[in-house]
Amino acid sequence: MIHFAALFDAMDRATKTTEKLRALVRYFREATHADASWATYFLCGNKLKQLVPTKRLRVWAAEEAHIPSWLFDESYYAVGDLAETLTLIVPPGQLTESLSLSHWVEQRLMPLRDMQEAAQRAAVVLIWKQSPPNLRLVILKLITSGFRVGVSKTIVTQALAEHAGVSTDVIAHRLMGAWKPTAAFFDQLISKEVHDTLDSQPFPFCLAHSVDHETGPASIGPAKDFAAEWKWDGIRGQVICRNQHVFIWSRGEDLMENRWPEIESAASLLPHGTVLDGEILASRGGDQVLAFAHLQKRIGRKTVTSKLLKECPVVFLAFDLLQDAGEDIRSRPFSERRQRLDCLLSTIDHPNLSRTQLLQGTSWDEWGTIRDRSREMNAEGLMLKRWDARYEVGRVRGVWWKWKVSPHTVDAVLIYAQKGHGKRSGLYSDYTFALWEGETLVPFAKAYSGLTDAEIQSVDQFVRHHTRETFGPVRSVSPELVMEIAFEGLQRSSRHKSGVATRFPRIVRWRHDKKPEDADTLAELIKLLPATE
């Protein structure tokens, strides 16, 4: 565990990718396979299901630190990270014996979940007593399911590949899907031998780069080298049919079981050994795609009622074929894969399983004109894919491009601020923005990103000196700062004061040139609501 904590420190400290890579390779070389397996599991972003309710942890920490609960809350706002607050607030402990990562996880952490409250408290207090700060932080991050470290899955994959002497593509594939962090898994993961994949195992997703808004698509090459299709705004997914079993995976590698029964039943018609890449969309059939808001009614529902099925039907629009009759065809050019996809799906004419339409056109200008209709199609723009490219692992430049329409923007006034998390902990970096409705400012969106570090510093100073009221961690400030806010889509919402909800709001720039009275009105925002609703 000390080694894993040291690895966490090293990742936290390192500013260069090469340093992170080196530290990871060293760790994998020195760790037992049982430990390396757990480390891989956590570094790839997998979490243990909540072991102890955080409310209990807060109470126990306050008791151990002899402080009232309000002071715990104040401290938490200052730190901006629960596990770190729980680490700092309890007086430091002493390491009594050094146990391995796998021992910690399997013997001391996982059993916490099934303990009675009193036993759980005793076990957690013992952990506090036996952990110096750096070790404690990692353990509490695992307990609170908040383990995150500044390292991407790509870097972990690279480090594993370097350690194993196996290509990164192979490692990336072996890391896909659901696996158990055991020594045996790690043996397989770094094995030089080819081994069969599980039926459920998805392929790593190929991801797109954005076309630069300024230069346009001309910079990526001649239009004839590319296929174009709508960039749909749904849930990216992989549909697998192997040995009469259907698996639907999200891009976040969630196995979405029983969530899309109509797609599952349609996909069971596929031949054995088929893997499709595509998008789950709300639809009225075929290319009649509905806005994301409709799909949202289905997202997060664990059980899908027949009523909901009728109200919000979904379709899987496939745009690529990765495995065809058991053959991994990812290295074949897109032109061939697409042809085989067409061939395969033409035999299955199903309302819940279909394929995207390639857009007609021979020049960027032509496609540009089509792209201008994106919003009325409920699309985000166009996808451009090289005809001659293989299906890559991850975000490889030059293969797939997303050519999105420009986002909507409004000028809004900053009215509330809250301290941020992580690198921005202790800084007022999370803001609520408002628009005018007559003489009042109505909050309509929260935005966290878009400002530079220096700008955040100066907004932070502004907030501290212009606070009107404090509601717990939130401060209302005098309405003086105007910022341009961009967002992807808009839908009606009864939960928002403004009556509308924005998707992916973010700050484009700080409008120093504008006064609060120059900000936009809510009426102007509402005009942007799609007409179809």
Add this chain to the structure above:
Amino acid sequence: MESILQQTPRGLYCARGDFYVDPRFPVARAVITHAHSDHARWGCLKYLAAKPCEHVLRLRMSADAEFQFLPYGESLVMGGVEISFHPAGHILGSAQIRLEYRGHVVLITGDYKLGTDPTCEAWQPIRCHSMISESTFGLPIYRWPSPESVFQSINLWWRECRDEGKCCLLYGYAIGKSQRLLAGLDPSIGKIYCHGAVEKGNQQYRRTGILLPDTTHVGSVARKHDWKGSIIVAVPSVHGTPWVKKFGYCSTAMASGWMAVRGARRRRFVDRGFVLSDHVDWPTLLTAIDACNPETVWLTHGCTASVARYLNEHGRNAKILDALGRTEGDEDASGDRFDSTTEGLASS
């Protein structure tokens, strides 16, 4: 407290003695807790401070001003108010100011810390009726590790960097933190260099009789010098500026109480953060208040509201002294701040 001191826009004012304590603007007569420039402002006509503060204070103030220095524990009377200075343990010459008028004692702690520091006299508890205490780090998340363990980590970092062929850049304030760092470095590891502002501080420390390891002014070194294996103690404001380029392959570190929180550490863009503070942490703040046992505690700087509420809930009478219009949570307005405007000597 009100019978002796009043809050005014210029700072705490004693009308009977006609003097200000750590005024925020130039005044006729200033009584100073320590030489950091957010406490010792330039431009006053007369300064009164503790004797060991003399050299460092003169370094930063106009020579035209009139200075008076009083050894720790000795007192003088101004307008019937007895003034004395007592070690605060913050930096060399830092003092708590004790004011007594007709048997009522007010203590202004200034910035202070408990615990060991070879570069200044240790803090002493002073019994008082009113205590004006700083609360920069007044949250229970701030619990300083022992300075010995911190210096162990600093020296280990230096040794590892040396073995990897790097040079070390260690940031601390020109006066106080830098000298404390120097005193804790192990000179057997390599050569120690200092930024010009730090070197000026070193001279004054040595003049006052504080033992520091041998240091060399970076500015006195010829161009194309090989810095590998050395450590350079510099002011934080040089971080990311062209000044640091000449050192080549180096590892950077910041020593400050703020480094206790990961987010703060990551924001500085330094490779390492060492938790070394010259202020009281949560447990020592409570210890100090108990030891001085005042009837009323006034809190200034940092987490004033939280500390006041906690103390009131624990049977003390505590109030917020809203110094400088600093709001609660405005932690960065202390001598421990990173991009300190108090580093008036930042040029090398």
